[in-house]
Amino acid sequence: xxxxxxxxxxxxxxxxMLAMVLILNISSFQSSDDDLPFPIIEEGAILLSxxxxxxxxxxxxxxxxxxSSSLPMAIENTEGVPSNKPANAASxxxxxxxxxxxxxxxxKRALVKRQTQVEASAxxxxxxxxxLWLAGExxxxxxxxxxxxNQTYLMFKDEIVLLDFPTLEQLTQW
Numbered sequence: 001x002x003x004x005x006x007x008x009x010x011x012x013x014x015x016x017m018l019a020m021v022l023i024l025n026i027s028s029f030q031s032s033d034d035d036l037p038f039p040i041i042e043e044g045a046i047l048l049s050x051x052x053x054x055x056x057x058x059x060x061x062x063x064x065x066x067x068s069s070s071l072p073m074a075i076e077n078t079e080g081v082p083s084n085k086p087a088n089a090a091s092x093x094x095x096x097x098x099x100x101x102x103x104x105x106x107x108k109r110a111l112v113k114r115q116t117q118v119e120a121s122a123x124x125x126x127x128x129x130x131x132l133w134l135a136g137e138x139x140x141x142x143x144x145x146x147x148x149x150n151q152t153y154l155m156f157k158d159e160i161v162l163l164d165f166p167t168l169e170q171l172t173q174w
Contacts, residue, residue, distance in 0.1 A: 037111035037164040040143070040156060046135035050107060052172055053128060057100050064100035106170045107132070112161040118153050120160055122146060128172065130154075 004012070041047060049058045056067035126144035133140045145154045145168065152163035163171075 035113070037113040040110045040112055040141075041108050041132065041134065047104060047108065047132060048135055049133040050104060051131040051133075051140070053130075057104065063097050064104055065097065066100070103171070103173075106166050110166065110171060111164040112154065112156060113164045115153070115160065115162040118148060118160050118162075120155070122148060123153065123155050123160060128168075130171075 047059070049056060051057070057064055058067055123144045123146050126146045128145040130143045130145060131140040132143065141156075143154045143156060145152060145163075147153075147168060152168045153160055154163060155161075
């Protein structure tokens with residue numbers, strides 16, 4: 001056995017205790033990614049279409065359009081602009097396309113975070129159902145959404161998450 005002086009043994013004991021404290025508390029030094037918001041649509045993913053309840057928004061080249069079955073609802077939802085005038089029809093469609101582009105951008109930037117307050121049974125009767133169709137995915141991502149106590153929750157990848165950014169109105173109003 002090595003012969004150490006009393007001073008050397010004190011140093012060995014001190015460093016051993018420091019190492020034990022460090023090992024026992026290592027988890028508190030690591031950052032927890034569970035608390036950070038994460039995107040619904042991953043960076044680099046391409047959104048092909050978005051269905052909000054019965055309204056289908058589709059990619060049409062670099063712009064967005066409502067599907068033909070959703071178009072009569074869109075014309076009714078615009079601020080009382082008559083749709084039977086040809087001059088107004090083009091400007092009305094441009095306004096709708098701009099609103100749809102803003103809506104899709106909000107979905108691309110949407111962030112959610114994990115939560116533990118709401119159980120999955122709370123989303124059995126959702127207020128709204130959204131389906132995201134992404135390039136390279138065989139099935140659409142079905143997102144049931146429910147607002148409880150002014151908080152918006154949705155089912156994402158078999159987990160109930162809290163909508164962090166933007167608001168539900170910014171994701172559904174165009």
